[in-house]
Amino acid sequence: MGDGGSRNRAAASYKQRGESAPERTPPPRQPRRRSGERPTKFPGEPLLFSDQVGTMSEVRVRFAPSPTGYLHIGGVRTALFNWLFARHEHGKFILRIEDTDQSRSTEEAIHAILDGMKWVGLDWDEGPFRQTERMDLYRQHAMKLLERQQAYWCICSAEELEARRKDALAKGLAPKYDGRCRTRGITDPTGEAALRFMASQEGQTVIEDLIKGQVVFDNSVVDDLIILRSNGYPTYNFSVVVDDALMGITHVIRGDDHLTNTPRQIPIFRALGYAVPRFGHLPMILGSDKTRLSKRHGATSILVYRDMGYLPEAMINYLVRLGWSYGDQEIFSVAELIEKFDFEHVQKSSAVFNPDKLLWVNAEYIKHSEPKRVATLLIPYLAKAGFGDERKYKEEAIEMELSGKPGEWMEKLVVAFRERSKTLVEMAAAAAPYVQREIVIEEEAAKKYLTPSIVPALTKLADGLASLSEFSHAAMEKAFKHVLEERGLKMGQLAQPVRVALTGRAASPGIFEVMDLLGRDRTVARLRQGVERARAGRP
């Protein structure tokens, strides 16, 4: 395992921080800032240490997606761990959109990110900030470095650079910038020029990572990276540092694909005179073939999971267990997660995304959540399945339930199906015979169960149910038993034909539950229709 000990040292020192005085007397919580509010102003000059921003030792973390695509599983998990940590520490969770890549960022992606975050319930305290609105800040800081001779102009063209890189790679050499503009002393470039950070080649950069433990890099592996493109836009490694510093970020929690960026960023924090935050690098999520998660595994937009009928809380629960654990516990409420989350139990190795387990977690939530909650969530799926707005298919009473707030009937529906639905989409499909006025009887089922021999029993049952003084569970059961005895049938012999007549299907919730959901009128009517069908059927 190589470095287990040092990881634990890091964890231990983190723990001490966590248990220090401010933890016991958390600063009063500021009212949550809603998205869309004006960004908080951060001092640009003079340069301050990040500890001076906000309450001393308040935890400040951020999620910083780039709007070049949708928000996927991996992004949500990174956001989640940041959010959980912030909430656990009574700190702040900041949302920042890293849109400095003009050519690839889209408005649409920003909206998708925001919608995704809202759907899973990860609310942010500050932001969303957009880096393109903070250009002056990056340029000011870049110029500061230029003045201090910690940055220099580079006139190598992108094409030249690319060619040299390929060449080096082909020769088996490290493809790093050779620093040829470093000593050119260009003070006032006339043509296209990029600004490079002058990175020391001496010594080492040591990271005490919250998750990985101590990681050491020789500074000689880091080259002079470009901080300002020739178009004047900052590059990622520069804008993150400026923003993390100005926003007072205390803990940078991100995917471990950023681990090797850390030794590039730390010297920039130092050159700028800012405190270096703590880092925590989360293991990646892989697809079933153990390669990086991509479209074919599940790196589709998180909102696709909503459309597939997953509950946001199930999503959160599944994702948090991908890399974090609390003994043998599998199911956690969000409140519990906030209470229990820590970095000591975050796995160091990558995890494979397992759709089967996600489905199981979702089923658990469907089974154990308040029926009212599930019913509320279910309504849009019923609507999407076509039961929401086609008046002719619905009974009046049910229409009320479907139109807005779910009532008793919807809750009963949920209770009837929560143990047989793994997603809300499944539940909506299963609910069809109960919300429709007319049902379609499956051919197979009719052939097997609606035969002439069952006609007398079915007729008797319909009559019996029709004459009941009250349509209670006990009463209908009594009527049912009566027919059973009279006709000398076993439960299954009558229940199946009844089930098919009532729902059109050979599988359903308990037969009395079905009758209860349908109500007396529809139950009797469908039984009579079933009788007709059975009469015409083959023995």
Place this chain on the structure above:
RNA sequence: GUCCCCAUCGUCUAGCCUGGCCUAGGACGUCGGCCUUUCAAGCCGGCAACACGGGUUCAAAUCCCGUUGGGGACGCCA
């Protein structure tokens, strides 16, 4: 190629720091059974892992070294 990270059932993981309680625990999936008005759900049980090789030690999944394997980074992407 160079640098960095990682390594317990098919998958997610507990255990590792503080070696013995591990004949390695739980969960998903899978297989078998029970229950049963169908379908589910539930319950019971089975299969299934410490990557390999060296050390250290009375004792190693746990500590050390190496090997192998996997992943990541090396952009005027983020």
